[in-house]
Amino acid sequence: MTFIAMDNLINYLLQFGQLNQQQIDLIKSKAKVLELKKDEYFSEAGKIPKRVAFIDTGILRVCYYNSKGEEITKYFIDKHNFAVDINSFNQKIPSSEYVQAITDCSLLILSTDALTELSLTIIGWDNIISQITSKALIEKVNKLSPMLSEDATTRYQEFLDKFPTLANRIPLSYLASYLGITQSSLSRIRKNIR
Amino acid sequence: MTFIAMDNLINYLLQFGQLNQQQIDLIKSKAKVLELKKDEYFSEAGKIPKRVAFIDTGILRVCYYNSKGEEITKYFIDKHNFAVDINSFNQKIPSSEYVQAITDCSLLILSTDALTELSLTIIGWDNIISQITSKALIEKVNKLSPMLSEDATTRYQEFLDKFPTLANRIPLSYLASYLGITQSSLSRIRKNIR
């Protein structure tokens, strides 16, 4: 189990740069397994993030409370991606977001200290991290941008394409706020699609 | 003129890391002034980007054609920011976006070659660029994300707040597609606000 998870992490990293066996072993020695049950939080608003997670299995969501006090799901993070409030993590400032498991999750955790050591030890580590960061952010921008000009039904169907099994297992409110519509509207959209 | 522009670039970079005088002089020697007239393109879809621009004065927009063939303005880039299709630039693949001056612009250009030399010569350059990249992308995500749950009038007013003088000087179509609404809807929103 743990073994496969570590390999998934290493394979993910190898997409972005080369690593020799010694470096791979170092990374594996620093990564710790964390199992989260559905609904448990990986990180919370108000706290300075002290670790990043590589999702081996499961799905997380990132959410926050807007100025009207409504809980908004900002995005979902699928397995084989990193989860962290990158802004707060880099700047070492309290996060304004919650990161929550919406299914049972198996994560690999790298602490700030571990990341610092990897950065100091592995030539090219910073470059790998930098590429991963910008790739993830570019994907978010490219996902969000067209959503603005699509109608809610289209946005819902694209969510279904990306997370086919998820729609009926998570609270309607998570999905509605992500899509930018009310719960009742989403409920009607669902009815019309069937 | 040029002098002040260079200082603006250097001051911008210094927000993200230290540079000594020699490094500053090197950067200044590599940056070339480019003046764009309103409506001219800085880069075009289909071409591999070969340079980045620091906007000294003026405003650019990034746009693309969606699957319906509609031209969508993805975002506006204000002065004292970098403009580039970061994804295509990094991956050296053809861009899917146009970057166009929507006012007369004064830009400082860094070519791929110049950037490579800066990267090889200046310790910490890559880190500065990496920080700038992720900051810009995070800002875009944080801008786009709440727009989904706002109504069009609110989105328009936020645009007015950010670019107070621009709204009546650019084609309605640029703004409407950015806001995710039709031209006629935007026209009516304008009328109602007055």
Place this chain on the structure above:
DNA sequence: GTTTTTTTTTGCCAAATGGCAAATAATTTC
């Protein structure tokens, strides 16, 4: 396996936005 609580659906109507075409207004061309 009831009871309680939470979530989702539905009805009703209002408000927002879209689609299309015609009318104005503004800009460009000659």
Place this chain on the structure above:
DNA sequence: GAAATTATTTGCCATTTGGCAAAAAAAAAC
């Protein structure tokens, strides 16, 4: 500066989405 072109506004009506509350369904607690 008149004509032609382009951009914006407006009218009309359809569709989408919101707001609120009640009903129904599902999930949780006992």
